[in-house]
Amino acid sequence: MIHTRGLARSFRAKGETVEAVRGLNFDIEAGSVVAFLGPNGAGKTTSLRVLTTLLPPTSGTAVVAGHDVLTDPSRVRNRIGYLGQGNSAGRNFQVSDELITQGRAYGLSRAKSRARAEHLLTTLELEDLTKRTVGTLSGGQRRRLDIAMALVHEPELLFLDEPTTGLDPHSRANIWEHVLRLHKELGTTVVFTTHYLEEADLWAQRVMVVDHGRVIADDPPEKLKADLAGDRITLGTADRADAQRAAELARALPTVHDVTADETEVRVRIPHGDSQLPVLLRSLEAAGVRALTARLARPTLDDVFLNLTGRTLRESADAAAPTTTHDGA
Numbered sequence: 143m144i145h146t147r148g149l150a151r152s153f154r155a156k157g158e159t160v161e162a163v164r165g166l167n168f169d170i171e172a173g174s175v176v177a178f179l180g181p182n183g184a185g186k187t188t189s190l191r192v193l194t195t196l197l198p199p200t201s202g203t204a205v206v207a208g209h210d211v212l213t214d215p216s217r218v219r220n221r222i223g224y225l226g227q228g229n230s231a232g233r234n235f236q237v238s239d240e241l242i243t244q245g246r247a248y249g250l251s252r253a254k255s256r257a258r259a260e261h262l263l264t265t266l267e268l269e270d271l272t273k274r275t276v277g278t279l280s281g282g283q284r285r286r287l288d289i290a291m292a293l294v295h296e297p298e299l300l301f302l303d304e305p306t307t308g309l310d311p312h313s314r315a316n317i318w319e320h321v322l323r324l325h326k327e328l329g330t331t332v333v334f335t336t337h338y339l340e341e342a343d344l345w346a347q348r349v350m351v352v353d354h355g356r357v358i359a360d361d362p363p364e365k366l367k368a369d370l371a372g373d374r375i376t377l378g379t380a381d382r383a384d385a386q387r388a389a390e391l392a393r394a395l396p397t398v399h400d401v402t403a404d405e406t407e408v409r410v411r412i413p414h415g416d417s418q419l420p421v422l423l424r425s426l427e428a429a430g431v432r433a434l435t436a437r438l439a440r441p442t443l444d445d446v447f448l449n450l451t452g453r454t455l456r457e458s459a460d461a462a463a464p465t466t467t468h469d470g471a
């Protein structure tokens with residue numbers, strides 16, 4: 143569905159060149175749900191804008207839904223839907239009029255456009271709001287309308303740039319419920335960017351971790367976490383000497399990734415922590431080292447990013463989503 147080779151895009155800003163996207167090489171299969179995950183400025187939006195023909199690449203190629211973005215942009219546009227970071231519907235227009243006009247802009251007949259608008263408004267649970275003006279909708283309702291706008295011409299591929307940023311958790315879950323239903327019922331391929339690690343983890347079959355314009359990891363979320371982060375075991379000890387000895391014993395475990403110890407706490411990263419924790423506790427007991435507490439935590443995609451880059455994504459996620467809009471629906 144998407145094939146990129148050496149795809150790059152740079153900008154000139156204040157006499158300097160910003161290499162926003164530095165050579166993407168990937169293939170995305172039809173019918174998949176793929177997340178681009180990365181900190182602010184990683185190049186996620188620029189990648190989406192190139193793939194959706196809104197920006198020409200500086201070099202490299204991208205074939206999207208069977209057509210080249212540079213030589214055949216209008217054919218690409220007819221086969222994809224795009225939800226940008228801003229709102230696409232005009233504030234002062236009526237909800238149903240906006241959708242019908244959008245359908246007409248894609249070349250649908252008036253009757254087809256009206257039928258399509260009705261169908262989408264029902265599917266996205268906006269049918270009671272058709273006569274409202276767009277500006278009166280809640281944040282979540284407005285985002286659902288944006289999704290309807292992106293789907294009016296029945297695209298086989300949907301790009302969503304931060305579809306839920308700024309929404310409260312209930313509205314976010316609601317948006318995902320709708321998007322995933324469309325994916326399931328129609329087989330729509332979904333490519334999205336997000337700052338919310340949990341969304342990439344929960345909803346994407348494949349996560350591309352982007353940093354400084356490059357894809358630095360690309361796998362199903364479970365595999366990323368197992369390969370690059372491992373589970374975390376945290377042991378509490380009575381004193382520093384026990385912590386040091388426990389750390390030594392943990393380092394002797396054959397599959398261990400990483401062990402750190404401070405005063406009375408030992409942190410161990412290891413795959414399959416659920417089976418390794420009892421092994422570790424037995425070796426502590428055999429050596430006469432007492433663990434007062436033992437905790438096992440599953441890794442997050444933030445742990446993956448931290449291990450890849452030494453930086454945390456969580457900080458940039460919090461910085462990117464300071465406001466919350468409540469969905470009154």
Ligand SMILES: Nc1ncnc2c1ncn2[C@@H]1O[C@H](COP(=O)(O)OP(=O)(O)OP(=O)(O)O)[C@@H](O)[C@H]1O
Pocket residue numbers: 153154155160161162180181182183184185186187188189462
């Ligand atoms: N029109 C532009 N002119 C100059 N620089 C730009 C332009 N658009 C993007 N950039 C720069 O390109 C880099 C990548 O930006 P991009 O918006 O793609 O990142 P992002 O991963 O989507 O970030 P965010 O998560 O904050 O949306 C950044 O350094 C950004 O400042």
